[in-house]
Amino acid sequence: MLVLRGCDELQKIDNIPELKSLTVLEISGASNLKVIPDVLFEQMIHLQSLNFSAVPIKSLPSSFSKLSELRWLILRKCSCLEKLPKLQAHKNLEVIDLSGAISLKTIEEENLSSLQKLQKLDLSHTQIDQLPILDKLEKFTQLLLKGCKFTGLSILKYLPALQILDLSGSITLKEIDDFSENKNDLKILHLSKTIIFHLPSSVSNLQNLELLDLSDACNLVEIPENAFREMRYLRHLNLSNTNIEKLPSLSKLGNLRELFLRHCPMKKLPKTEGLTRLQELDLSNASSLVDFQDKSFEHLAYLRLEKLEELDLSGCTALKEIEANLLENMLHLRSLNLSGTSLKSPHMSNLINLIELSLRGCKLSGSEPDLGKCIKLEVLDLSETDIQSLPSLDKFGNLRDLELRGCSRLEKLLSLKSLIHLEVLDLWGTGVKEFPYEISELTHLKHLDLPDLNGVLSLDWEKIKHLPEELNWDQCGIFKHIKNRPCMSIELEISGGTELTPTSEKSTSRLILFLKQLVGIWKSFGFDKFPEDVEDVLMKAEYVSLTEDKFVTRLSDLRMGNVNAMKGCWLERCVKMETILSGAEMEKNRMILWASNLPELKSVFGEGMQSGSLADLTELYLHCCPMIEVVFSSSLLPENLKILQIKFCDELKTLFKPTESKECKLRKLEKLHLVELPKLIRMWMPLENLSDIFPSLPEIKIKECPKLENLQTILEFPRRSVENSEIEEYH
Secondary structure (H helix, E strand, C coil): CEEEECCCCCCCCCCHHHCCCCCEEEEECCCCCCCCCCCCCCCCCCCCEEECCCCCCCCCCHHHHHCCCCCEEECCCCCCCCCCCCCCCCCCCCEEECCCCCCCCCCCCCECCCCCCCCEEECCCCCCCCCCECCCCCCCCEEECCCCCCCEECCHHHCCCCCEEECCCCCCCCEECCCCCCCCCCCEEECCCCCCCCCCHHHHHCCCCCEEECCCCCCCCCCCCCCCCCCCCCCEEECCCCCCCCCCCCCCCCCCCEEECCCCCCCEECCCCCCCCCCEEECCCCCCCCEECCCCCHHHHHCCCCCCCEEECCCCCCCCCCCHHHHCCCCCCCEEECCCCCCECCCCCCCCCCCEEECCCCECEECCCCCCCCCCCCEEECCCCEECCCCCCCCCCCCCEEECCCCCCCCCCCCCCCCCCCCEEECCCCCCCCCCHHHHHCCCCCEEECCCCCCCCCCCHHHCCCCCCEECHHHHCCHHHHHHCCCCCEEEEECCCCCCEEECCCCCCCEEEEEECHHHHHHHHCCCCCCHHHHHHHHHCCEEEEECCCCCCCHHHHCCCCCCCCCEEEEECCCCCCEEECCCCCCCCCEEEEEECCCCCCEEECCCCCCCCCCCEEEEEEECCCCCCEEEEHHHCCCCCCEEEEECCCCCCEEEECCCCCCCCCCCCCEEEEECCCCCCECCCCCCCHHHHCCCCCEEEEECCCCCCCHHHHHCCCCCEEECCCCCCCC
């Protein structure tokens, strides 16, 4: 067996022909392998499985004819494949998969009936418009022709064992053959996105059919009257986006689990009394639906749809009313969507298993709906309704998503303290005019749309203990109050393509600023300079992180001034960063500095920094900074440094470069980790006694530093030192 997947750089396979005993050969995703040696298969006479998926070959080599034992031929997504060799000699073939070979127009052989072991043929998304003869193939069960250009199909009567027929997306298919010979075996029939006008009457013979998908067959206007009469095993029926106005009886579909009728023009739904196992009924946007033939499911008193789990009537604008007992016996209902209908709130007191409820745009008023015992609700959408107050939510601790957008008559929120798992809250467009301080109790909140608060004169920041990561900060109008807040717990995230988002993390007195892809943000908001309000936030930030930034060459580019509050700085994948600290960015801070994947970083500390300005740097981590050669000069020694970790810095030659006027000593260093530094020669210059330089160092870990001088001296250091140890990760 030889399997090579995703080898983008592979261009030749000249040595493979020597592997005479191979039974399985897969070379897939080799985008640069364009030529296969003509003698490749000359001696691979035992090969049973060949997979060249997503390889840009135009044809198979002539030696392919030698593969008499071949069972699987997989040429999936071979977009350059133009022709196939003859297959008649490969009598053991079971699977032929040519799907996605978009340049393949024909199969040279007109007849594949000699391949008596063939089970599956997949020609999906090829240019083939005429099938070879497939006659009396007793083991042939799968024919997949998705996205092909057939206008008709007339071979089904020759394939009595066929179980799966997929013609979905064949946008030129107008008609399909008689099913009279397929009544016992066909289980799956996909005809979605075709242009067939009708189904043959023999479709009713498909007594073992389990799935019938006719969705988006926009020319289909009717189905034979007795089409579903014998389909007692049908589980999935999809007629969405067809032009069927009248359905035949569904009463014999006792095993049906899913019925999709989205965007259908029917005015009445036929009787559903036999659908005792139906779990999902989707009538969304069936805008012509005005009535149910079985008188509003009045038979539900006999538990005819007791197992229904999903009911979607959204967009059924012509549906005016449903009897109050519609939902009474749907005890297993988990999802109910009545959005965009003219229905009043139904009686839901018995829906004890309901998890999602959407009544967007329904005729609700006052404090409707009465949610009764629906205490398992996780999603509640009451957007664009006329509710004036929320029903009591004290028992709804499972709620994760509460949508109230556009509820203009809703002016006050009841206590939300019980919603301990709430993650999404949308209040935009409500009548709430004051900042809802009660949301500070929602510690799991991730997304918040506040109402328009431009008229609010001030905010009591002491009451705001928590704000989520995603907030319509600029839209709601409270950004102007940021300058007046005390130094408190707020997290501000600015990321490419998102909004300015202030958030809070309980009351930890930290301000974290994430600046991701600044160029994208500036474009999104039309900034041509760094926003003044954010500069003010930066001045108070305790922790700053820049990730994937494409603008900043040093922290001073952010015009942060003296960031007296900053205690930590994280820099990752900042492609223009050349120097981290270049002036008086840090003063009197106990600070952590972490830098990773900075391809242009040449120095950590610039020449403009004053002696002693790193006195309170306590931890320094440098990972994958390939241009840096020296970390410290003796004039800028971090006297209180406790942890120094440097990994994968290819050009690093020395840690310390002292001048004549300054000795090199790090008296408080506790951990020194050096990993994969191929050019590191020495830790310090000139060589001094290690205990004088690191008088408090209890731990040294060194791995893969082949040029490091005096390694033995280091390893004999009296305190604990380890070579080639596992280095724990720091984040």
